[in-house]
Amino acid sequence: MDALVTLSPVDLERLLITIESSQQVHLRHQYFLWSQGVLQSFLPHEALIIGHGEYGTPSFRYEVLGRTQLLGNQVAGGDFDKLVELVLDGWQHGGHVPKAFASEAGSASNNCPVGRLLARFSIGHAMAHGTREFSGDSSGFFVFLNMPEAPGRRHVYFAQMLLPYLHTTLHRMLIQEKCEPSPTVRFSTHLSPREAQVISLVRDGMTNQQIAETLLLSPLTVKNHIQNILRKLDVSNRAQAVAKAVKARLIGDQPGA
DSSP: OTTTTHHHHHHHHHHHHHHHHHTTSSSSHHHHHHTOOOOTSSSSSSEEEESSSSSSSTOOOEEEOGGGGGGGGGGSHHHHHHHHHHHHHHHTTTTTEEEEEEOTTGGGGSSSSSHHHHHTTTTEEEEEESSSOOOGGGGOOOEEEEEOOOOOOOHHHHHHHHHHHHHHHHHHHHHHHHHOOSSOOOOOOOOOOOHHHHHHHHTTTOOOOHHHHHHHHHHHHHHHHHHHHHHHTTTTTTHHHHHHHHHHHTOSSSTTT
């Protein structure tokens, strides 16, 4: 990793939250919420390709998490399959280190097949990284799409730093799905005392900023408490979280309770 990258106290707080919250991901929608949470502070993106299986063989599979509407109906098409194949090949031939790709429609550099396909899908900046030590279905390959700026030293550093968590979280999710092939409604009945405080204040109608001021926390910490609550309760928004927490008697149903 690049020794010139320095981390601020805020970076360290966010990094700890990212790592800790990864341990609570077991289902696909939880992986999506995790990738859309504080992970965006380090590797901002609008869609994420997650792939696994033996590279270069029919056993390799991938899917796109995020704002797939940006890619239209072509996500499932052969051209997008070709894009993923070319990005994977470029990453492998680039030495298995984080690899940046750019869409530059109409420029001389767009002679690159990856660049042409990125332009077709209106994807600007992209970066790929994955594992090479694991064979068979234990591999993990990740492509961050529509990054707001060209990936630089910090993005490379964090891609390397967070790869083990992207990888192990992916396979925890896959194992969980294999053990439970049919959809089930499950959620944790345990919230930490701080999480219970936060969801109680959400019930009382407070914004993240108001909760932060009340509990003397940073807005970032409040946001990530809420992300953790959504994952634990297996819901997708704050209103559902309040309803489920009340139903499970994790909090009272009246303001201040």
